[in-house]
Amino acid sequence: MNKRSYLIFMYTIDELRNCIKAELDRQAYVEEPHSLFEPIKYIMADGGKRLRPVLALMAYNLYRDDIEKVLKSAIGIEIFHNYTLLHDDVMDNAELRRGRPTVQKKWNSNVAILSGDAAAITAYKYIETVEDPYLRQVINYFNKMAMDICKGQQYDMEFETRDDVTEAEYIHMIFLKTAVLIGGSIRHGALIAGAPQHEHDALYDFGCHLGLMFQLQDDYLDVYGDTAEFGKKIGGDILCNKKTYLLIKALELASAEDKALLRDWMERVNFDPNEKIRAVTDIYNRSGVREAVQAEIDYYVGKSREALDRIDVPEERKERFREIIDAMGARKK
């Protein structure tokens, strides 16, 4: 019998999400001045799936079931995520976020900058609640992760004005901007549950692979998704020439003729949106881009499975993580 196969209570994902929601509701942001905290409350109220804190709780629940001990710091991660959204929306001059006006549109960019700063510090306040034996390592990983996310945003902005971004550069950028926060959330839960170093390292890798998969599928679904299921309009990335994995691969794989055609579409100022989406999708189809992105996603499906294999907890506890991988894998079809 495995040394860690003692019985612990396994929460369902819905139960964990409800714990997160209840804890978030308890945080009322009532400090003065209200004008500083109101925008944080506004962006935090706009739920979403609470993916990052739920993953932190799931990772904790691999080892322990007293999940109230990870709740506060898991919420710190969610607040930190929302801080990055507040500042990204200023830098991107974005008008909408999950269907609602961004803070910088509803108020103004100064409000989004300063409330973002206050959100980041609030996140640190939640993170500092972890217990003593873990505090130094938690802070150390958190700071490293936070800096990685900054670097990812910097690369993302720089890529906008470059037309020679390589596949490797793109993967590195989404690793920094998106994947390390998923990996970091999962590592965090395992770390403060007392998991040994090599296991929370493996869970970090697992989460990063999951994050890469997630972003690659976002890129994929923008072109090949079903509007009703995907929840946003198809072709948005194509219309604004966003440097997705698909566009970068097309510029690498397409025939000389199709490359010229693609660059021509990218430079046009006046065009019929549906015509552009159809034309670019046709180029993607002809160039094997659809297969390339599917292969890349499958690669990270495999890598994430391998990472899970390195974790020495009973197989039934890992089952939910495997289900997430499968759901992700299925999402692309």
Next chain:
Amino acid sequence: MNKRSYLIFMYTIDELRNCIKAELDRQAYVEEPHSLFEPIKYIMADGGKRLRPVLALMAYNLYRDDIEKVLKSAIGIEIFHNYTLLHDDVMDNAELRRGRPTVQKKWNSNVAILSGDAAAITAYKYIETVEDPYLRQVINYFNKMAMDICKGQQYDMEFETRDDVTEAEYIHMIFLKTAVLIGGSIRHGALIAGAPQHEHDALYDFGCHLGLMFQLQDDYLDVYGDTAEFGKKIGGDILCNKKTYLLIKALELASAEDKALLRDWMERVNFDPNEKIRAVTDIYNRSGVREAVQAEIDYYVGKSREALDRIDVPEERKERFREIIDAMGARKK
């Protein structure tokens, strides 16, 4: 004989400043992407007096002389200070900082936002270097201080569009925006030197009083300073109707006639700058504003002396702190 009167080496302020400078020079900001760190290097290169880390070292040196142990985290405080300047300059749309173009003018506001974020995280990375028995308390005080500074900036921005700011509100705002970082720097040095709670509390109070004095004198010198000595043009605050302690007191103390005259000057769009400065200064003089601000500064001189008295180290070690108070007191004449 006092239990702490064993001999420790007392560094001069210049020696401490040189230690800070040498350590700052060792930090090269060479990480990739350079575009993210270049603006941090730029603002950090623009030295100034390094007041905050020097005060942290001085406070440490009250108790211990192995000052290399406080260097890194003291520099974290200086980097944090510069992060607040980066974001404040975006929010104020400022063009110059210490005579050089601000980051948001030299590059753009997105660069200043994201490099500011990276500077804040860099600061946290330096802060986390403190030794184990102090880490939790250091992080706790640092987070609280960081949030206070955000709140201070929020109040400062709100005051710009209000014309009923009270003296108490103004003091509270400069306490949050300016004083807590001075107080926090001094507390930090004492805390990680192993000072008992009531002593680093007293040093925090001392530093906060010093910070309030410092800001009140800035307000005072803008009107009554000598251009050559003060290093910036006299009357700048008057010209832009900045809500300084002097303006707030004038709106409280002046005669009904002078109040009307003052509001009239504040509303004029076309005016001769020298005439406005002269007229407003005359109102200040007639209303007893000069005496009021001097009395307020003297109040904090007294409070800071009292705070120093609460610290149980040999008098000769505190001497340099008393000299700073005296120098501040003299600065106003």
